[in-house]
Amino acid sequence: MQFRIIGIFIALVFIALSCGNDAPSNSSSPKAKTVSNPGEKVYRQYCVTCHGVGGDMQLNGAKDFKLSEMSLEERVLIITNGRRLMTPFKGMLSEKEIRDVAAYTMKFKKE
Numbered sequence: 267m268q269f270r271i272i273g274i275f276i277a278l279v280f281i282a283l284s285c286g287n288d289a290p291s292n293s294s295s296p297k298a299k300t301v302s303n304p305g306e307k308v309y310r311q312y313c314v315t316c317h318g319v320g321g322d323m324q325l326n327g328a329k330d331f332k333l334s335e336m337s338l339e340e341r342v343l344i345i346t347n348g349r350r351l352m353t354p355f356k357g358m359l360s361e362k363e364i365r366d367v368a369a370y371t372m373k374f375k376k377e
């Protein structure tokens with residue numbers, strides 16, 4: 267009985283120690299996961315649901331970005347205020363985020 271309790275105690279200490287050791291080893295790769303484009307981060311979080319990762323999913327009648335001729339300013343307006351089934355992002359994203367993500371949607375065309 268005594269042994270069991272000591273064994274559990276040792277196991278707990280071991281778990282606590284091994285958790286504590288995780289922190290420094292994680293910081294060894296700071297650059298690995300940074301997203302290069304800030305607009306891409308916003309896009310993946312808020313826009314892929316309708317526009318898709320490739321910009322051409324067209325769910326809910328969303329426009330295919332590969333075919334869009336729209337200017338950056340027009341895109342900023344649509345993202346800010348929404349249009350038909352697209353929700354306005356005015357309260358959800360900052361002006362800078364909207365501009366970044368609008369610029370990101372222009373990249374699909376070249377591919």
Ligand code: HEC
Nearest residue numbers: 312313316326327328329334336341345349350351352367
């Ligand atoms: C709920 C689904 C939905 C989400 C989420 C969504 N969109 Fe849209 N988007 C649409 C629809 C639908 C249209 C077409 C609107 C229309 O009828 O003209 C559209 C149109 C656009 C257009 C205009 C393209 C063109 O040439 O007409 C842009 C730019 C755009 N979306 C960007 C975004 C960005 C950036 C996000 C993320 C911040 C986003 N959308 C999120 C549904 C969505």
